[in-house]
Amino acid sequence: MGLKTIDRAVRDEAKDIVREIGAEQEKVIPLLQEIQKRHSYLPEDLVEAVAQEIDVPVSDIYGVATFYSQFRFTPMGKHLIKVCKGTACHVQGADLLASALQEELGLDGEGTTDDMNFTLETVACLGCCSLAPVVMIDGKVYGKLTSAKVKKLIKGYSDGKN
Amino acid sequence: MEKTKVFVGLGSCGIAAGAQDVFNYLDEKIDTQVSELEVTSCVGMCYAEPVVEIERGGKRVRYGYVDKKFADEIIQSLEDGVFPDKNIITETDAGKAYLDRQVKIVLKNCGIINPESIDEYLKAGGYEAIKKAMHDYTPAEIIEIVKQSGLRGRGGAGFLTGQKWSFLAGAKGDKKFLVCNADEGDPGAFMDRSVLEGDPHKVIEGMLVASYATGAGEGVVYCRAEYPLAIKRLNKAIKDAEDRHFLGDNILGTDFSFHLHVKEGAGAFVCGEETALMASIEGKRGFPRLRPPFPAESGIQHSPTNINNVETYANISYIILNGADAYNKYSFKKSYGTKVFALAGKIKRGGLIEVPMGLTIGEIVEEIGGGTDSGRPVKAVQMGGPAGGCIPARMFDTPIDYDSINATGAIMGSGGLVVMDDKTCMVDVARYFLAFTQKESCGKCTFCRIGTKRMLEILTRITEGKGVPEDLDRLEELAHHVQKTSLCGLGQLAPNPVLTTLKYFREEYEAHIYDKKCPAGVCKPLITIRIISDNCTGCTACARVCPVHAISGEVKKPHTIDPDVCTRCGLCIETCNFNAIEVV
Numbered sequence: 001m002g003l004k005t006i007d008r009a010v011r012d013e014a015k016d017i018v019r020e021i022g023a024e025q026e027k028v029i030p031l032l033q034e035i036q037k038r039h040s041y042l043p044e045d046l047v048e049a050v051a052q053e054i055d056v057p058v059s060d061i062y063g064v065a066t067f068y069s070q071f072r073f074t075p076m077g078k079h080l081i082k083v084c085k086g087t088a089c090h091v092q093g094a095d096l097l098a099s100a101l102q103e104e105l106g107l108d109g110e111g112t113t114d115d116m117n118f119t120l121e122t123v124a125c126l127g128c129c130s131l132a133p134v135v136m137i138d139g140k141v142y143g144k145l146t147s148a149k150v151k152k153l154i155k156g157y158s159d160g161k162n
Numbered sequence: 163m164e165k166t167k168v169f170v171g172l173g174s175c176g177i178a179a180g181a182q183d184v185f186n187y188l189d190e191k192i193d194t195q196v197s198e199l200e201v202t203s204c205v206g207m208c209y210a211e212p213v214v215e216i217e218r219g220g221k222r223v224r225y226g227y228v229d230k231k232f233a234d235e236i237i238q239s240l241e242d243g244v245f246p247d248k249n250i251i252t253e254t255d256a257g258k259a260y261l262d263r264q265v266k267i268v269l270k271n272c273g274i275i276n277p278e279s280i281d282e283y284l285k286a287g288g289y290e291a292i293k294k295a296m297h298d299y300t301p302a303e304i305i306e307i308v309k310q311s312g313l314r315g316r317g318g319a320g321f322l323t324g325q326k327w328s329f330l331a332g333a334k335g336d337k338k339f340l341v342c343n344a345d346e347g348d349p350g351a352f353m354d355r356s357v358l359e360g361d362p363h364k365v366i367e368g369m370l371v372a373s374y375a376t377g378a379g380e381g382v383v384y385c386r387a388e389y390p391l392a393i394k395r396l397n398k399a400i401k402d403a404e405d406r407h408f409l410g411d412n413i414l415g416t417d418f419s420f421h422l423h424v425k426e427g428a429g430a431f432v433c434g435e436e437t438a439l440m441a442s443i444e445g446k447r448g449f450p451r452l453r454p455p456f457p458a459e460s461g462i463q464h465s466p467t468n469i470n471n472v473e474t475y476a477n478i479s480y481i482i483l484n485g486a487d488a489y490n491k492y493s494f495k496k497s498y499g500t501k502v503f504a505l506a507g508k509i510k511r512g513g514l515i516e517v518p519m520g521l522t523i524g525e526i527v528e529e530i531g532g533g534t535d536s537g538r539p540v541k542a543v544q545m546g547g548p549a550g551g552c553i554p555a556r557m558f559d560t561p562i563d564y565d566s567i568n569a570t571g572a573i574m575g576s577g578g579l580v581v582m583d584d585k586t587c588m589v590d591v592a593r594y595f596l597a598f599t600q601k602e603s604c605g606k607c608t609f610c611r612i613g614t615k616r617m618l619e620i621l622t623r624i625t626e627g628k629g630v631p632e633d634l635d636r637l638e639e640l641a642h643h644v645q646k647t648s649l650c651g652l653g654q655l656a657p658n659p660v661l662t663t664l665k666y667f668r669e670e671y672e673a674h675i676y677d678k679k680c681p682a683g684v685c686k687p688l689i690t691i692r693i694i695s696d697n698c699t700g701c702t703a704c705a706r707v708c709p710v711h712a713i714s715g716e717v718k719k720p721h722t723i724d725p726d727v728c729t730r731c732g733l734c735i736e737t738c739n740f741n742a743i744e745v746v
Contacts, residue, residue, distance in 0.1 A: 028445035029428050033387075067447040067604075068428035070387055087350030087544060087580045088506035090594050096732055103709055124431065124598065126388060127352035128175045129506030129580075130208030130513050139390070141178035147733050148707065 006045050013038075014049035023054040028064050032071055040076035077112045077119040079157050081137050086125030088132040097133050098122065100147035104154050117158060137162075166197040166240055169215040171273050173204030173359050174391050175352070179211035180229065187233050188214075197240045203360030205273025207260065208513035210251045213273070218245070226251035259529055260511050265492060267500050268476040269516045272360030277395050280402040283363040289408055291479035292370045296416065304375035305331060308478070310486035312498030317343055317434070317471030318546065318575045319651070320497075320564045326468055329458035330376040333466035338378035340369055340420075341462070341469040343439060344385040344392070347431040348547030349598065351578030353502045354472035356514050358385070358392035361476070362399035366422065368475030370408065371482055373420040376468060381422040384439055387429060396424055431548075431602035435650045436469045438604070449606050450650035471576065473502055494520030497563035507544070507580035510535045517562065524558030527581055538583040542666070546575025548595045548602075549655035551662030552588060571662040573655065587684035588667040589674055593621040595659035599652060610653030613644040617660060625685040629675040638664065683745035686730040690746050695720035697742035704734035704743065 017038075021030050031050055035042055042065060051058040065071045083098045101120055105113050112119040128134045131143025135150060142153060156162035170176075170185040189199055205213055210226025214236065217223075223245050225236070232249060239246045251257045275282040283289070295304055309324030330338060342365060346354040358365060369381050385393050400422055403409040411419045430448045432438045438448040440462050461467020477499060481489045490498040497519040503526065506512045510532035517526060527533065527540055534540055542552045551572030553560060560566050567574045582591065600614040617640050620633050641657030648654045664671065673679045680688040693704075693713075698720040705713040705721060712728040715721030723734070723743075735743045 024445070026443065026445040029442065030426070033426060033428065064445065064447055068430050070427075070429035085349065085598075087547065087578065087594070088512075090349075091507050091580065091582055091586050091591070093732070096736070099731055100733070123388060124347060124429075124602075125349035125351070126174075127346070127355045127504075128178050129350055129352055129504055129578075130211075131175055131178050132506065134178065141174065143175075143178045146736050147731075148737065 004045075004048065006049050010045045011049050014046060014053045017050060018053045025056070027054075028056065028061065029068070032061070032065050036071060041072045041074055074112065075116070077116045079118050079138055081118055081120050081135060081154075082123045082126070083120070084126045084128070084132070084134045084136070085122045086127075086129060086132070088129035089125075089134060092132040094133045096147055097135060097145055097150050100150055101135075101154065104151050118154070164219070166243075167200055167217040168192065168197055168236070168240070169200045169202045169217070171203060171205055171211065171213040171215075172201050173273075173356060174389070175208050176204055176211045176213065177391075179208075181212035184212045184214065184228050184230070184233055187230055188237070191233075191237050193241060196243075201276050201278065202273050203277045204356050204514060206269060206356070206514035206516075207251060207257075207511075209511045213251070216240075216245060221245075223250055224252045225249045256511065256532060259532065260513075260515075263521060263525065263530055264516050265500050265518045266516050267480045267489075268357060268364075268473055268502050269360070269514065270480075271364065272356060272514075275361070277360050277362055278398055280363060280399065280406060283361070287483070288363050288479075289367055291482040292367055292374065292408065293414065295371050295374055295482050296414065296418065301331060301375045301377065304371060304482070307486050308375070308481060311481045311489040312486075312493065312496075313474065313477055313481065313489070314497065314564060315471060316473035316477070316501070316576065318549065318573060320574060323470060323474055326458070326470070327372060327376050329456070330378060330466055330468040333458050335466045337380065337463075337465045338376065339462045339465055339467040340373055340376065340378040340381040341436075341439065341443070341467060342369055342381070342383040342472060342475055343434065343436070343469055344383055344389075344472045345427045345434045345439060346386055346389075346472075346576065347434050347602075348549075348576055348578045350504065350506055350544070350547055350580045351576050352504045353514065353577045355386075355389050355392050356504075357472050357476050357502070358389070358396050362392075362396045363403065364479060365396075365472055365475045366399055366403055366409065368478035369422065370413075370420055371478045372468065372470070372475065374418060378468065379419055379421065381420060382443055382462075383422065383424045384427060384433070384443060385424055387426045393424060393426060400424070430604075431598075432604045432650070432652050435652060438650065439469065440467060447604070449604050450652075452649065473577070492518035492520075494518075494561055494563045495565055497565070501562060501574070501577060503577045503579045505531050505579050505581070508534045508536060508538075508540075508583045508586065509581040519563050520561050522559050522561050523553060526562070526579065527558065531581065534581065534583045536583055536585070538585060540581060541584050541586060542582045542588065544572075544580040544582065544591065544659070545578070546573035546658070547578045548599045549573060549651060549658055550575045550578075551658045552582070552591065552666065553662070554666040571658065571665060573658065585682050585684070587625075587680055587682035588663040588670045589621065589625055589680075590682075590684045592660045592663045593618065593625055596621055596656065599656040603652065603656075607648045607653055609644045609647040610649075610656065613640050614653070614656055616640055617644070617657070621660070624671060624674045625680070626687045627674065627678045627685070629671075631675060633675065634664065634668075634671055689730055690725050691723055691728055691730055691732070691734065692725075692744060692746060693721050693723055694742050694744055697740050699740055699742070701739070703737050703739070707733045707737045709733065
């Protein structure tokens with residue numbers, strides 16, 4: 001069994017990323033963060049190319065990547081929705097928001113819609129507790145939500161109004 | 163003529179409440195000949211966001227609930243050269259109740275200065291502490307002052323900061339590290355975020371003093387990636403401090419050097435534990451390890467390392483400038499200084515508060531926070547997040563100090579204080595926290611990995627009405643095993659939410675198990691949602707939102723809910739304008 005063939009362009013990108021971030025062991029997390037910043041997830045080929053570039057076993061890299069909840073292994077939808085599951089949001093009805101979102105998006109739990117328009121994730125806490133319950137969409141936080149409000153919000157994003 | 167200054171509070175929460183829109187609107191409309199617009203951060207009165215302040219002729223007035231309509235009034239008043247007379251949030255009874263009991267040491271500059279301007283920090287007395295430290299004291303004297311101040315670690319464990327520093331100062335090694343733990347992972351807590359967003363230089367200065375006292379040449383701020391604004395402002399502050407020679411080589415023209423950079427976390431709660439945090443900084447999985455060796459002996463890259471929390475560092479400049487006596491003027495038993503709390507949950511006035519040690523929980527909840535937002539009775543507060551516990555309302559005379567809080571079974575923790583009313587189910591809260599720790603357990607210790615899983619299964623069973631009487635004993639037994647056989651704080655403290663609710667709210671567990679009822683009306687399988695026909699106007703709003711079409715009835719006539727179809731999602735309750743739907 002030889003090494004998997006990886007496209008030249010992917011190898012070049014890996015070199016570029018390593019040049020920018022560094023090749024030391026302590027740079028593994030920043031390297032993964034940079035890959036995800038560029039692609040919104042960790043493409044397998046690129047992760048392997050970076051691993052070879054810094055001479056660390058791919059298994060070690062995946063060991064780190066799967067440990068941290070920030071990293072995703074499938075492509076992200078056009079819009080990223082993060083439902084806050086913090087304590088304040090929980091007691092103010094975050095579960096209700098989550099089920100309203102799932103219903104609106106046709107998802108069963110977290111994941112990405114078939115049309116690749118939305119990815120739904122939960123986050124432990126966004127730290128905007130006084131506005132609970134909150135949802136973050138594409139980096140923007142919306143507070144004091146209700147199921148009806150959040151559904152309207154999503155419609156706005158689907159229609160390209162938000 | 164001196165221009166009128168208009169400050170807009172742009173912290174993450176303020177922005178979420180619409181402060182950025184207000185800022186942009188003012189920016190577009192304001193007459194720059196007479197007024198200038200300034201950025202500041204969160205002043206802590208989150209309940210009144212967006213907050214705007216107007217300063218003219220030495221007078222500064224704070225306004226809350228600012229929307230575009232009120233912004234127009236502000237613009238008009240600026241042109242007229244007067245202060246608007248409505249929406250002032252400091253001079254009202256509510257504002258006074260919220261502010262009068264607070265003492266601001268850590269949060270002094272938050273919401274007052276522009277956090278992105280080093281000049282404003284300097285104008286507010288910034289970087290005077292490091293000058294004084296280097297000029298007036300030896301490193302050993304600094305450590306002695308911090309010891310005398312009685313400052314204890316604000317991350318939750320409460321270890322004496324001065325003592326921690328003396329370990330690092332005494333450690334042998336050419337290279338020493340200083341870490342600022344900003345991996346604020348507790349759900350329901352946002353103290354560190356606010357401090358980093360509102361006054362990043364104060365944290366840097368605290369680290370500088372620590373570096374001078376301990377001989378650590380390199381520093382890392384390990385910050386949650388979920389806090390992009392805090393990271394951005396911190397990076398800017400570090401760069402500005404380097405440009406002014408407060409950081410880097412030859413600080414203030416001496417041979418003292420300290421290099422600081424930010425390291426972004428990647429989303430793992432366990433990394434708040436110091437040994438796991440160091441593993442993460444080294445680019446590894448965030449597994450905690452056995453101590454000893456303690457970080458002061460062998461930390462990052464096997465070099466001596468000291469780790470303190472954001473709030474701990476933010477206390478340092480005050481202590482150096484004012485002395486240990488001034489600091490421990492605020493004291494209660496063996497706790498000194500102030501503590502910052504994130505007041506949230508079912509509270510009327512939520513936000514970021516800083517109070518002297520010794521204030522009681524009741525004073526915080528009832529006086530500062532104004533009780534519940536719903537007007538319903540307060541049932542409990544949750545302190546310390548997933549590692550903490552629930553303190554019932556009947557114990558609200560418990561003072562805020564490390565030992566008194568620990569005695570309740572909760573912990574001081576990093577400062578999350580979530581208020582719960584009688585519509586909060588304590589079994590559900592215990593299950594919520596355990597679901598969190600179970601998910602965040604790194605898996606190293608068997609009892610933490612599997613024990614929490616079994617505990618979660620039992621709690622889930624109880625909330626589904628499938629609990630059996632033996633479950634409570636089983637829960638307690640498992641809880642004690644998990645406490646005793648886990649390596650790090652995550653596992654050792656994970657059972658706290660369960661044990662405290664079992665101790666103070668056992669009757670709620672029993673109601674779930676024996677009566678198959680959820681007294682708070684939260685646990686879905688144990689509740690029924692029904693329409694109060696006397697109140698129902700037949701407006702059909704509920705029937706239209708019901709996702710499973712469980713509601714039927716004719717227009718203008720009382721509706722009914724089919725309990726066999728109803729999923730108890732609660733959407734109808736949220737929609738009804740006539741209080742005609744109840745949970746039984």
